[in-house]
Amino acid sequence: MNKASIVTQTRDEEIDFRRLYGILVDRRWSIFFITMLFSLCGLGYVLLATPIYQGDALVQVEHRSTLSPLGDVGQFFGKMTQEAEALTSAEIQILKSRMVLGQVVDRLELDVSTSPRTLPVIGGFILRYGIPRPDFMQGKPYAFGDESMSVGVFQVAEHLRGTTFTLRSLGDGRYDLLFNKEPLGRGEVGNLLQVGDDITLRISDLEAAPGVEFHLIRLSRAEAIDSLERRLGVVEVGGGRGPSTGILNLTLTGTEPGEIRDTLDAVIETFLTQNVQRQSAEAEQSLEFLRQQSPELKNQLSAAEERLNSYRSEMNSVDLNSESQAAIDQYIEIERQLNDLNLAETELAERFTPNHPSYQTLLRKKQQLQNERAELDERVNELPAAQQEVVRLTRDVEVTQAIYVNVLNKMQEMEVAKAGTVGNVRIIDHALVKSNPIQPAKKAGLVFATILGVVVATGYVLLRGLLQRGVETPEQIEALGLPVYATVPLSEAQSSLTKRIRFKSERHSQEVTAGLLAEHKPDEVAVEAVRALRTSLHFAMLDNRSNRLVITGPSPGTGKSFIALNLAAVCAQAGQRVLIVDADMRKGHVHMAFGGHGAMGLSELLSNRQELDEVIRSTSVPSLDYISRGSVPPNPSELLMHERFGHYLKELSERYDLLLIDTPPVLAVTDAAVIAKQCGTTLMVVRFQQNPLREVRIAQRRLEISGVTVKGVILNAMERKAATSYGYGYYNYAYK
Numbered sequence: 001m002n003k004a005s006i007v008t009q010t011r012d013e014e015i016d017f018r019r020l021y022g023i024l025v026d027r028r029w030s031i032f033f034i035t036m037l038f039s040l041c042g043l044g045y046v047l048l049a050t051p052i053y054q055g056d057a058l059v060q061v062e063h064r065s066t067l068s069p070l071g072d073v074g075q076f077f078g079k080m081t082q083e084a085e086a087l088t089s090a091e092i093q094i095l096k097s098r099m100v101l102g103q104v105v106d107r108l109e110l111d112v113s114t115s116p117r118t119l120p121v122i123g124g125f126i127l128r129y130g131i132p133r134p135d136f137m138q139g140k141p142y143a144f145g146d147e148s149m150s151v152g153v154f155q156v157a158e159h160l161r162g163t164t165f166t167l168r169s170l171g172d173g174r175y176d177l178l179f180n181k182e183p184l185g186r187g188e189v190g191n192l193l194q195v196g197d198d199i200t201l202r203i204s205d206l207e208a209a210p211g212v213e214f215h216l217i218r219l220s221r222a223e224a225i226d227s228l229e230r231r232l233g234v235v236e237v238g239g240g241r242g243p244s245t246g247i248l249n250l251t252l253t254g255t256e257p258g259e260i261r262d263t264l265d266a267v268i269e270t271f272l273t274q275n276v277q278r279q280s281a282e283a284e285q286s287l288e289f290l291r292q293q294s295p296e297l298k299n300q301l302s303a304a305e306e307r308l309n310s311y312r313s314e315m316n317s318v319d320l321n322s323e324s325q326a327a328i329d330q331y332i333e334i335e336r337q338l339n340d341l342n343l344a345e346t347e348l349a350e351r352f353t354p355n356h357p358s359y360q361t362l363l364r365k366k367q368q369l370q371n372e373r374a375e376l377d378e379r380v381n382e383l384p385a386a387q388q389e390v391v392r393l394t395r396d397v398e399v400t401q402a403i404y405v406n407v408l409n410k411m412q413e414m415e416v417a418k419a420g421t422v423g424n425v426r427i428i429d430h431a432l433v434k435s436n437p438i439q440p441a442k443k444a445g446l447v448f449a450t451i452l453g454v455v456v457a458t459g460y461v462l463l464r465g466l467l468q469r470g471v472e473t474p475e476q477i478e479a480l481g482l483p484v485y486a487t488v489p490l491s492e493a494q495s496s497l498t499k500r501i502r503f504k505s506e507r508h509s510q511e512v513t514a515g516l517l518a519e520h521k522p523d524e525v526a527v528e529a530v531r532a533l534r535t536s537l538h539f540a541m542l543d544n545r546s547n548r549l550v551i552t553g554p555s556p557g558t559g560k561s562f563i564a565l566n567l568a569a570v571c572a573q574a575g576q577r578v579l580i581v582d583a584d585m586r587k588g589h590v591h592m593a594f595g596g597h598g599a600m601g602l603s604e605l606l607s608n609r610q611e612l613d614e615v616i617r618s619t620s621v622p623s624l625d626y627i628s629r630g631s632v633p634p635n636p637s638e639l640l641m642h643e644r645f646g647h648y649l650k651e652l653s654e655r656y657d658l659l660l661i662d663t664p665p666v667l668a669v670t671d672a673a674v675i676a677k678q679c680g681t682t683l684m685v686v687r688f689q690q691n692p693l694r695e696v697r698i699a700q701r702r703l704e705i706s707g708v709t710v711k712g713v714i715l716n717a718m719e720r721k722a723a724t725s726y727g728y729g730y731y732n733y734a735y736k
Contacts (some may be wrong), residue, residue, distance in 0.1 A: 042449020051437035098316035116143030264431035546680025603630030628659035
């Protein structure tokens with residue numbers, strides 16, 4: 001790639017970016033209005049959407065062992081981080097269990113759902129802002145802001161749970177209960193309404209106009225629990241990769257702040273209550289175990305004392321030496337620890353399997369004590385026989401007595417523990433509902449809607465601009481080898497001289513010229529451009545022996561009739577005798593510019609139903625006459641190909657200085673090629689940003705195939721736009 005091509009490519013890229021920027025500038029108002037539309041939609045959403053509120057509460061799960069008969073044995077196990085995390089996770093699962101949430105549902109009757117019948121879309125807005133019922137809505141079933149209902153009792157049979165009932169207000173505290181629009185019974189506020197054995201209803205309050213309806217549903221208990229669980233969130237505060245904090249943050253969402261606060265408080269209170277009950281049950285279980293052990297130990301102690309006393313009586317009292325007494329003291333300590341471990345094993349067996357680390361630690365400690373007791377037994381066996389027996393009997397008495405006293409002490413401790421059980425859950429913060437809803441986020445919603453509007457509007461404008469490949473500059477046309485005779489700017493004044501009509505063969509209407517701009521606004525810039533075209537044509541047609549000028553276009557809507565009419569008018573104003581012929585016998589509308597009618601025109605002339613002088617009509621512009629299209633014939637092309645058309649053209653050329661013919665579009669029918677074949681000069685009207693360059697090229701080739709050379713092009717409806725301002729230099733300026 002050489003340097004010149006690189007420069008050219010760079011310039012093309014710059015032009016593309018400038019064009020995109022120009023498109024945005026040209027369509028800035030479209031972008032603004034689309035953005036405003038999105039902003040208004042966003043505003044409507046945040047106003048009409050049902051606000052969702054959120055309440056939160058804080059509870060703490062303490063990582064400590066519950067009071068139990070283990071005494072100091074807990075020091076053997078420690079408090080491992082993994083156990084603390086497992087405890088917190090377990091409490092979270094308990095918190096969201098059906099055991100806890102089911103009690104909340106039963107306590108607050110959350111399985112009873114009531115809702116007023118509201119207007120579509122705006123009903124919620126009316127209720128939230130307390131808008132009272134207008135007079136024209138009297139008797140309508142929709143509730144307004146000053147109307148409400150509260151249910152005292154609503155019980156239904158199990159098979160009717162989940163069924164929607166309708167309560168219709170009758171005024172003065174009376175109401176009808178309906179199901180599928182069929183009345184079930186009539187009741188009054190404060191009184192019990194019984195419908196068979198299936199429905200029991202008592203309305204505690206009803207403030208509503210006659211005819212207003214409310215919906216009642218008794219959900220299944222499982223469905224109500226699931227609904228509450230979906231709204232409830234529980235997460236541990238802090239912790240993360242570090243040690244577990246045991247502090248749980250509870251959140252609850254809903255549409256009613258009062259209901260959120262009451263429900264969340266009920267959840268944490270129920271959770272606290274069940275935790276205390278669980279701890280109390282554990283204490284009771286341990287106490288029951290000790291109560292079973294106490295009588296047995298007492299009997300064992302009595303039997304041991306009796307054996308010791310009997311032996312001493314037989315042996316006339318045997319005293320213990322220091323070594324024997326030391327052995328007995330060691331026996332007492334070992335048996336006491338073994339007894340504590342047995343109690344601990346009983347509790348651990350209910351919580352863990354033998355493979356659990358805590359359980360394994362206990363078993364190792366127990367085995368160690370048993371080994372120490374076996375070693376002590378071996379030392380005692382080395383004593384004299386009398387001392388051995390005294391040591392064994394004394395050991396049995398004192399060990400049993402120590403264990404019995406320890407059990408009695410534990411029983412007293414458990415009695416105290418049971419009476420003062422507080423659990424390991426503590427409420428830190430009760431429920432608090434934020435005043436601002438979490439959904440919809442009003443500011444964020446408006447900002448998002450506005451940004452989305454800007455993005456959509458910009459994308460739409462750019463996409464439309466990129467897909468709109470119509471001719472924008474004279475240079476594009478001249479690249480085809482066609483000279484541009486004039487660039488006619490878009491006239492705002494012309495809009496007042498146009499009408500919308502719909503032809504029978506078309507579904508949509510189109511704009512047609514209903515007046516001469518050159519006559520009504522002669523100082524318009526567009527008229528000045530047409531005068532410049534007249535000057536250019538004067539010199540261009542000097543080389544042609546024919547004074548016949550054909551005005552055509554590639555497709556409908558290019559404005560060729562506008563050019564033809566105003567060109568004829570300015571030529572007539574310059575002193576020429578001009579005749580404009582509407583050769584579009586299908587949809588021509590030249591006659592409308594002069595306030596005439598379409599019948600009795602060219603089609604009648606070519607079919608020998610009218611004479612030439614009968615179809616020529618004068619206008620308000622001196623020296624300007626016209627021939628209308630006539631009645632729509634079944635064969636316009638055949639009429640134009642007849643020799644009579646050429647004969648009349650020759651005669652009209654002798655009568656007038658300029659014969660200007662307005663033809664149908666080139667790409668629509670063949671009429672334009674037939675007419676242009678018999679005329680000296682052919683001009684093609686191309687509309688700014690409407691006709692693609694490819695369309696112009698095809699129209700040119702189609703005429704060339706028929707032997708017609710396009711003399712030049714008129715670029716019509718030119719607009720001063722930022723997207724194209726850098727590309728053309730044929731713009732007209734007003735000079736007054």
